[in-house]
Amino acid sequence: MEQEQQFNLKEQLESELSGLRFTREAEVIQRTHPVTFRGRLRAFWNKELELPVVPLGTAFALLLTSTFLYHAVRHPKSGPEMSGEVPQQRELVKSGGSIYWKDEIERRLPHHENPDQG
Amino acid sequence: MIPGLMQKDEEALRRLMQVYGDELLRTAYLLLRDRQAAEEAVQDSFIVAFERIGQLREEAKLKSWLIRIVVNRCRMRQRTWSFRHLFPSAQMENWLAEEKQAGPEEELLQQFKSGTLTQAIHQLNYIYREVLVLHYFQEMSVAEMAEHLHLSGNTVKARLARGRHALRRILEKEEDFEWSRNSSST
Numbered sequence: 001m002e003q004e005q006q007f008n009l010k011e012q013l014e015s016e017l018s019g020l021r022f023t024r025e026a027e028v029i030q031r032t033h034p035v036t037f038r039g040r041l042r043a044f045w046n047k048e049l050e051l052p053v054v055p056l057g058t059a060f061a062l063l064l065t066s067t068f069l070y071h072a073v074r075h076p077k078s079g080p081e082m083s084g085e086v087p088q089q090r091e092l093v094k095s096g097g098s099i100y101w102k103d104e105i106e107r108r109l110p111h112h113e114n115p116d117q118g
Numbered sequence: 119m120i121p122g123l124m125q126k127d128e129e130a131l132r133r134l135m136q137v138y139g140d141e142l143l144r145t146a147y148l149l150l151r152d153r154q155a156a157e158e159a160v161q162d163s164f165i166v167a168f169e170r171i172g173q174l175r176e177e178a179k180l181k182s183w184l185i186r187i188v189v190n191r192c193r194m195r196q197r198t199w200s201f202r203h204l205f206p207s208a209q210m211e212n213w214l215a216e217e218k219q220a221g222p223e224e225e226l227l228q229q230f231k232s233g234t235l236t237q238a239i240h241q242l243n244y245i246y247r248e249v250l251v252l253h254y255f256q257e258m259s260v261a262e263m264a265e266h267l268h269l270s271g272n273t274v275k276a277r278l279a280r281g282r283h284a285l286r287r288i289l290e291k292e293e294d295f296e297w298s299r300n301s302s303s304t
Binding site: 006010012014015020021022023027029031032033048051113 | 131143161166233255
C-alpha cells in the first residue's frame with residue numbers, strides 16, 4: 001500500500017511539474033568552459049571556496065582573546081576608572097578679554113616673560 | 119558519461135544536464151518554492167558536480183550524488199535567504215532576473231500547472247518538505263534519506279510521519295484529491 005501511495009504521489013508530482021524544464025545549460029557551460037577573457041575572469045571571481053567554519057571560528061576567537069589579554073596585562077591601568085585617580089579639574093582664567101586654561105597660561109607665561117631662557 | 123566528465127569534456131556535461139536537469143530542477147522547485155531560486159541552485163549544483171566529479175566513488179550512484187549536491191544547495195539557499203535580501207546588489211540582480219523572466223500570463227500558466235499536491239507540499243515547513251520530496255518524488259528509503267541528510271533513521275521516520283500527517287490535513291481540504299481518500303482508508 002505504501003509503495004502504491006509512493007507511486008501515485010510521484011506520478012501526480014511528475015504530471016504537475018511537467019512544465020518545469022532546466023534552461024540554464026548555456027550559463028553552466030559559460031562558467032565551466034569560459035571562452036573569453038571576461039568569462040575566465042568571471043569564472044575565477046565566482047569560484048567557490050570552502051572554508052571550514054569551526055576551525056576558522058575557533059582560531060579567530062582565540063586570536064581575539066589573546067590580543068585582549070595581552071593588552072589587559074600590558075596596560076592594566078590605562079582607563080581612568082581603573083586608575084582610581086580623580087581626574088584633574090582644569091580651571092579657566094580670563095585675561096585681556098580672552099579665556100585660557102589656567103595651567104596652560106602658567107606654563108607658557110614664564111617663557112614669554114623671559115624668552116632668552118628658551 | 120563519467121569518463122568524459124573526468125576529462126572535463128563539455129559534451130559530457132551537456133549530456134549530464136540533459137539527462138538529470140529537469141528532474142533536479144523539479145526537486146529543487148519543490149524544496150525552494152521559487153523557480154528562479156531552483157534554477158540557480160541546479161545551475162550551481164552542475165558546476166560543483168563538474169568540478170568535483172573525482173569525488174564520486176561509485177559510478178552507479180551518480181544520480182544519488184547529484185541529488186545530494188542539490189539538496190545541500192537548497193539547504194544553503196534556504197539559510198542564506200535573509201542575507202541575499204539584505205544587500206542591495208543582490209536585490210538588484212533579482213529584479214533584473216525577474217525582468218528577464220516570463221510575463222504575467224506565463225507566470226499564471228505556471229501557477230495553474232503547479233497543481234494541488236505541489237502547492238500543498240509548498241505549504242509545509244522545510245524539514246518536512248525535504249523528507250517528503252526525497253521519499254515520494256525521489257523514491258528514497260529511510261536509510262538513504264538518513265545518509266543524505268546526515269540524520270538518524272528515527273529522526274527521518276518522525277519527520278516523515280509528521281510531514282505526511284500535515285500534508286494529509288492540507289489535502290483533506292481539497293475534496294477532489296485522490297490521495298486523501300486513499301490514505302484515510304490506510
